[in-house]
Amino acid sequence: MTVDSASFATRAVHAGRGPQHAPSRATPIYLTAGFEFDDFDHAADHFGTGAGFGYTRTGNPTVRAVEQKLAALESGADAVLLASGQAAVVTAFLTVAGAGDHIVSSAHIYEGTRGLLVDNLARLGIQTTFVDDISDPDAWRRAIRPNTRALFAESIANARNDVLDVAAVSAVGDEAALPLIVDNTLATPYLLRPLEHGAAVVVHSASKFLAGHGSVLGGVIVDDGRFDAAAAGHNAPHLVLPGRGGLAGVAARHGGNARIAYAREAVAPRFGASPSPLNAFLIGQGAETLALRVQRQSANALEVARWLAHHDAVECVDYVGLESHPDHRTAVRYLDGGFGSIFTVTLHGGIDAARSFVGNVRVFTHMTHIGDVRSLVLHPATTSHALRTEEERERLGVHPGTLRLSIGIEDPADLIADLSRVLTRVGERVA
Ligand SMILES: Cc1ncc(COP(=O)(O)O)c(C=O)c1O
Numbered sequence: 001m002t003v004d005s006a007s008f009a010t011r012a013v014h015a016g017r018g019p020q021h022a023p024s025r026a027t028p029i030y031l032t033a034g035f036e037f038d039d040f041d042h043a044a045d046h047f048g049t050g051a052g053f054g055y056t057r058t059g060n061p062t063v064r065a066v067e068q069k070l071a072a073l074e075s076g077a078d079a080v081l082l083a084s085g086q087a088a089v090v091t092a093f094l095t096v097a098g099a100g101d102h103i104v105s106s107a108h109i110y111e112g113t114r115g116l117l118v119d120n121l122a123r124l125g126i127q128t129t130f131v132d133d134i135s136d137p138d139a140w141r142r143a144i145r146p147n148t149r150a151l152f153a154e155s156i157a158n159a160r161n162d163v164l165d166v167a168a169v170s171a172v173g174d175e176a177a178l179p180l181i182v183d184n185t186l187a188t189p190y191l192l193r194p195l196e197h198g199a200a201v202v203v204h205s206a207s208k209f210l211a212g213h214g215s216v217l218g219g220v221i222v223d224d225g226r227f228d229a230a231a232a233g234h235n236a237p238h239l240v241l242p243g244r245g246g247l248a249g250v251a252a253r254h255g256g257n258a259r260i261a262y263a264r265e266a267v268a269p270r271f272g273a274s275p276s277p278l279n280a281f282l283i284g285q286g287a288e289t290l291a292l293r294v295q296r297q298s299a300n301a302l303e304v305a306r307w308l309a310h311h312d313a314v315e316c317v318d319y320v321g322l323e324s325h326p327d328h329r330t331a332v333r334y335l336d337g338g339f340g341s342i343f344t345v346t347l348h349g350g351i352d353a354a355r356s357f358v359g360n361v362r363v364f365t366h367m368t369h370i371g372d373v374r375s376l377v378l379h380p381a382t383t384s385h386a387l388r389t390e391e392e393r394e395r396l397g398v399h400p401g402t403l404r405l406s407i408g409i410e411d412p413a414d415l416i417a418d419l420s421r422v423l424t425r426v427g428e429r430v431a
Contacts, residue, residue: 027065029281032056050265058269062277066284070210070220073189073287074202077225078260080268081218081280085185085205087273088219089113090120092181092203094271095221095263096236097149099125104143106153107132108162108396110205111384113152113183132395135165135330140172149235150179150201155194155334156186158370159344159380159404160397161320163327163334170198177232179259185209185371186342190294191335195224201259208371211286212293216279223260227251238262291337293373293409298338300375300415301407307416308345313353313423318397319343341407342370344380347426350400354379356426357403363410363418370406375415378404 003014035053037043046054053059063081071079082088093116097103105117107130117128129143134153144151151173153164166182173180179200184192188209194202204210206218229251233240239250239258247253254261268274275283298321305319320331321339331339347353357377358366364377368384378384380398388396407415 027062027281027284030056030060030062030277032060032277056277057272057274059264060277060280062284063275063280066280066287067220069284069287070189070204070206071222073193073290074184074222075189075193075195076202076222078257078264079220079222080260080264081206081220081275081283082268083219083273083275083279084217085203085207085219086112086116087268087271088203088205088221089183090116091219091263091267091271091273092201092221093117093121093126093150093152094267095259096179096181096201097121097126098238100147101126101149102145102147103128104140104148104151105130106134106157106162106164108134108157108160109152109154109183110158110185111387134162134169135327137165137168137172140169141175144172144176144178148176148178150181152181152183154183154186155192156320156340156342158186158342159318159385159402161318161325161327161343163320163330164194165330166192166194166197166199166334170200173200174198177228177235179232186340187335188290188294188340188371190291191298191337191340195222197334200224200226205371206283208369209290209294209297210371211283212289212371212373213282213286214369214372214374216282218275218279218283221260221263223257223263225256225260227256227258229255229258294341295337296409297341297407300409300412301341301343301405302339303412304405304407304415304419305343305345308419311419311423313347313349313427315346315348315399315401317343317345342404344397344402344404346399347401347403347423349426349429351379351381352429353401353426354381354403356429357422360422360425361418362421363414364405370404372406373409375408375410376406380404 034055067079067081131139133139155164170180181201182194182199184202185205202222204220229240250262251258302321305317308314309317364375385398
């Protein structure tokens, strides 16, 4: 019996099925839960080696194409795409650490990552020590313990706009055979590629600049492919010991790619935060224009930051593109093509001034997101950093009058006109 002669219900399910190959120029969207095996042995081989595609949680051609694009942009050996940046960060940590292990992290990180470390991973038995002065290699060195498994920091941190000396912190990691994991969300690989400066792993919230359109969530881990079992195996026994069922160890099977292979085989699919192929496609589409957007956003941000820095209503602007920023020289060393588009501005007049600003913007959008083509504003003290004490907020550069701006690709004259109107009103209220 052919499908054509089958009953209505069977035709509805099976008609039109079959392998179709057309050389699509855009990445095809394989919106499918799984893939048909060629034969009995193909299925066994897929389960045995992980080669090819079987089920979308463990691999999908659309997702794979985007992983390869993002690995290439970060100068990495391989990448794993996940459903969100938060999923990428937790997958990166669980790839290197387990119960009884320890992580050394910058204190200047996204609050969601901090929550993951201090609440969730701590409950799983992974402890974290936070380093406040991230520009001091000795501060990192002192925090390392015998059970430390990784160092973690953001390349450009929010809210103070600190820039990480990636080479210096990687060198501290190398002394103890520890990978440096860098969250490169704010810098993007267009401005900075941490793997070229000695970091071992990069993570991103792809929901931000990589996608750029603010339509989807996603995350990615990119690995340098330089895992050295002889030098670092004692810090990663799960990568060098034989696997279950007599399987050779991950390092024996994947060599320098052991870490990312473990993330792909044993962490990401088991914890299950797999990306939708449709979202992967949209991230890949966005990434194609990353250079143009980040170039424009960085130029806009510099213009807006310079304008704000001279305004009477403004107490200070923490933007690494300004020569007044303590990390400006580090930024000039590491960032190529601009200084990014996210920074904070602190207004005279504290929370009342901030409230008036947020309530009056028209071109800027008031929302909790960054790296979008649209310019965005958020008041961190009452939102992202609301759970911190006032003293902690002050240390992190989050004051009552501080606003976080994420500058988009609009005409900078329109952004400045919006800010000018808003700051005139702020000045009237505060006076
Ligand atoms: C620096 C950084 N890392 C990670 C994340 C988490 O990413 P997502 O929101 O895509 O889960 C964010 C989100 O704002 C972020 O700003």
